[in-house]
Amino acid sequence: MFDIFSDIFASRENTLTRVDPRIKLILALLLIFCTVLSQMVWFPLVVFTCCLITMTLIRIPPGLVLLRLSGPLGIVTVLVLLQMFLTGSTPLMTLHIGSWTFIASQEGLARGILLGSRVLAAVSTVILLGSVTPAHKIFAALRWFKIPEGWVEIAMLVYRYTFSLLDQTSDVLTAQRARLGYSSIKTSLGSVGVVAGTVLIRAMDQAMRTYEAMTLRGYQGSMPFGPLPVLEQKDVRILTVAVPVILMAFLFVERYII
Incomplete structure (x- = not known):
């Protein structure tokens, strides 16, 4: 993945x-x-x-x-x-x-x-x-x-935390397969819904944790970029x-x- x-x-x-x-x-x-x-x-x-x-x-x-x-x-x-x-x-x-x-x-x-x-x-x-x-x-x-700096910052954060969410999604999928969560069409549909909800909730939690961590590190609305x-x-x-x-x-x- x-x-x-x-x-x-x-x-x-x-x-x-x-x-x-x-x-x-x-x-x-x-x-x-x-x-x-x-x-x-x-x-x-x-x-x-x-x-x-x-x-x-x-x-x-x-x-x-x-x-x-x-x-x-x-x-x-x-x-x-x-x-x-x-x-x-x-x-x-x-x-x-x-x-x-x-x-x-x-x-x-x-x-x-x-x-x-x-x-x-x-x-x-x-x-x-x-x-x-x-x-x-x-x-x-x-x-x-x-x-615009805001656009670039959002793109950076999306890129960074895409991998984090993929890691968490992989863990959930592995746990579901171990519990036969995809043994039939009915259970598969239910498992997919659980994965989607879990990822959404964890994404919101991650957004809050990231904002708090950035604020504690002095974030004031912009990230410094070194010159090329x-x-x-x-x-x-x-x-x-x-x-x-x-x-x-x-x-x-x-x-x-x-």
């Missing part, structure tokens, strides 16, 4: 981890921006493929990559189905379920695939960014870009080369590839 969120791979030494986090953040946001603006599936698919290849080259286990993409893949499936059956006018196929008749359309399928490719490209970009940049460096880069070093020339060169390449690739794919 922890491997889904862990940034342990960001601590490894490789070419991408040595790039300044501000540069990586700019390039990731540019890729996501171009992906959202794309009107065809090709550019998002190129981004998605490049991210998968890069994650393979930096030796992230394929099973872990698939696990991290499992949630977005579910969203993509829902998007494609909704668009296919709710939009468009050219019939593609007809599905009969009891007295209900659902007609899928070609335009809806194309629209769903486009939206799904955007989701996969954007998510894979974020996963790659998190795999080559430690979380604290991303937060420091956000503060350097003048993102001046950008090195190699990082500036990476930025000046990568930005035009991404923009030209986006324009070329959108304009010339059908």
